[in-house]
Amino acid sequence: QSVLTQPPSVSAAPGQEVTISCSGGTSNIGNNYVSWYQQLPGTAPKLLIYENNRRPSGIPDRFSGSKSGTSATLGITGLQTGDEADYYCGTWDVSLSAGVFGGGTRLTVL
């Protein structure tokens, strides 16, 4: 069971938008910044969002992040078939003194 809770799956049509939630507690999301990672099938994870809402260079502005209290959200607009992947939120948990991830959300672009 993951420390951070994500929905197992989300789906939407090409061109539409989708949001993926990540829920935690005061010892993790409530106390730290959140990052998001995209894992395309058969590949290593890749950094998508850091410091809650910042995008590394090369990540399109279709991807956005936000955080409120003990929850964070990843938003993707203008969905493309190439966005089909597993998405993970991550942060540090001060009680566990450990990195923690969500269980992952599989995005299907119908």
Place this chain on the structure above:
Amino acid sequence: QVQLVQSGSELKMPGASVKVSCKASGYTFTTYGMNWVRQAPGQGLEWVGWINTNTGNPRIAQDFAGRFVLSLDTSVSTAYVRIPSLKAEDTAMYYCARLFCSGNTCWYDSWGQGTMVTVSS
């Protein structure tokens, strides 16, 4: 550019040991910490631990403490994870990931390609 290149797949018997390497290039190795993340087949990401590449001090998640060993060879910019006594449930892809920190926050900004460790008799 930053690159993390991991060693190849391993097939091991239960009770055997394995050592996975992660060779870094494109940056000063001792400037950034190195993390290890495990992903069992069909499962999510699981943080194994991280090692301070400046001091060699490791921090391992409670679930893996006492079994997993993190180490470095700074002369060749390489981090290692060793599992001394493998169990079937250690079958997983193991990733190294560079830890980038700014102020009081950190994230994993570069990842290795992964090393598949299969434990089977």
